[in-house]
Amino acid sequence: MTSTFLPVLLGLATGLSLIIAIGSQNAFVLRLGLEGHNRVIVPVVAICAVSDAVLILAGVLGLGVVVAAAPVAIIVIRVLGSAFLIIYGLVAARRAIRPGALVVSGVVATTGMRVAVVSVLALTWLNPHVYLDTVLFLGAVANQQGATERWWWAGGAIAASFVWFSALGFGARLLRPMFAKPASWRVLDAVIAVxxxxLGVRLALGH
Incomplete structure (x- = not known):
């Protein structure tokens, strides 16, 4: 039991250490969670967590070698990802500067299902750092474990994604009283824009 629990715990801790940081994906999920529409946040959280699971398993299966051997593909993803991040940031900046773009009939505007799903897919799969963190790094660390332990370790890392994105998406409602006024949303969107x-500029520069 101990030999199983330890790899899971280490995988969980390593996974959390990578994803608990201010980033495009987390900022997007946080904003959707604050909007409070479970119909939208459920598929978004699922996409984030399942995407991480697929990429981590790909790394454990050795596909990190393929990713490392495809620099052109990484460059294309980097260019597309940086463009998307910058455009999304400019949209958030517009919401922060123009309160009228944020409020519809006295109610804070919310993100539709299609926009939310397309956005989170782009934020996830057009970010080359996602491949470096999951397929290469987590996959490599998992494969340093034993033949059986690596799967338990990967399971812990995958669990970290499900726990974190669920907590971020559904736990954001606890912060909702702070966002009762449009001014609070303007501050949030200003932070998201920055x-x-x-991140988009940093990605475009190859960092």
Whole structure:
């Protein structure tokens, strides 16, 4: 039991250490969670967690070698990802600067299902750092474990994604009283704009 529990715990801790940080994906999920529409947040959280699971398992299966051997593909993903992040950041900046773009009939505007799903797919799969963190790094660390332990370790890392994105998406409602006024949303969107544009520029520069 101990030999199984330890790899799971280590995988969980390593996975959390990678995803608990201010980033484009987390900022997007947080905003959707604050909007409070489970119909939208459920598929978004599922996409984030399942995507991580697929990429981590790909790394354990050795596909990290393929990713490392495809620099052109990584460059294309980097260019597309940086463009998307910068555009999304500019949209958030517009919401922060123009309150009228944020409020519809006195109610804070919310993100539709299609926009949310397309956005989170782009934020996830057009980010080359996702491949480096999951397929290469987590996959490599998992494969340093024993033949059986690596799967338990990967399971812990995958569980970290499900736990974190669920907590972020559904736990954001606890912060909702702070966002009762449009001014609070303007501050949030200003922060999101800075994060998205900074990450987009950094990505475009190859960092």
């Amino acid at each position: 994060v998205m544009i900074a």
